[in-house]
Amino acid sequence: MSDTSLAFMGYPLLRQAEMFLTVPALERWRTEHSLAFPQECCVCLRPVQRFLTVHAPPGWLGFLRREQILEGVPHCEEHGRQDEAQLLVQVNVWSEWVCQFSLIGLNAEFLSKTRQLNQTGDMVPPWKAFPGYESTSSGWRQGNGEYWLVHVWSSFWRSLPPAERQQYTQRWEAPSEWRSWLMEFS
Numbered sequence: 001m002s003d004t005s006l007a008f009m010g011y012p013l014l015r016q017a018e019m020f021l022t023v024p025a026l027e028r029w030r031t032e033h034s035l036a037f038p039q040e041c042c043v044c045l046r047p048v049q050r051f052l053t054v055h056a057p058p059g060w061l062g063f064l065r066r067e068q069i070l071e072g073v074p075h076c077e078e079h080g081r082q083d084e085a086q087l088l089v090q091v092n093v094w095s096e097w098v099c100q101f102s103l104i105g106l107n108a109e110f111l112s113k114t115r116q117l118n119q120t121g122d123m124v125p126p127w128k129a130f131p132g133y134e135s136t137s138s139g140w141r142q143g144n145g146e147y148w149l150v151h152v153w154s155s156f157w158r159s160l161p162p163a164e165r166q167q168y169t170q171r172w173e174a175p176s177e178w179r180s181w182l183m184e185f186s
């Protein structure tokens with residue numbers, strides 16, 4: 001959920017935004033290989049003229065067709081002259097429902113808007129995010145499980161008013177051991 005300058009790495013113009021996709025964003029990613037983007041150039045915020053694709057970096061098989069990571073990245077005429085989008089993307093799939101995106105680009109406002117657009121709707125509940133973990137698992141106190149619970153899910157949960165927490169619990173059919181866990185979680 002951070003938005004940081006990469007000046008410390010020697011790239012003062014580059015900005016980085018990290019996000020975990022909500023369910024609607026994850027479904028868009030799976031079906032369209034894209035994200036929700038503001039309809040403005042990712043470099044200068046002028047009106048969009050072209051949509052470009054981010055490809056995986058060429059590896060030793062780089063002579064083959066490079067894998068497309070992300071499609072539909074908006075560009076203006078001037079910044080869309082190349083075939084490659086002016087955005088770097090790193091995707092870390094932690095589980096079927098937990099997907100971390102790092103976006104590296106030239107415009108902090110574009111990155112920030114993109115992050116907001118892909119943070120609408122539900123974050124999956126813990127029992128879906130890490131199906132191997134019981135509510136009492138030590139996995140919630142270390143590694144990816146802890147990181148996700150502390151930095152991603154808990155802020156989502158705290159943003160919900162009580163009535164919506166109730167609906168969320170029903171919508172995701174919380175198992176009984178998780179119902180009591182949710183009531184105690186604040």
Ligand SMILES: [Zn+2]
Binds near residue numbers: 075076077078
């Ligand atoms: Zn532009």
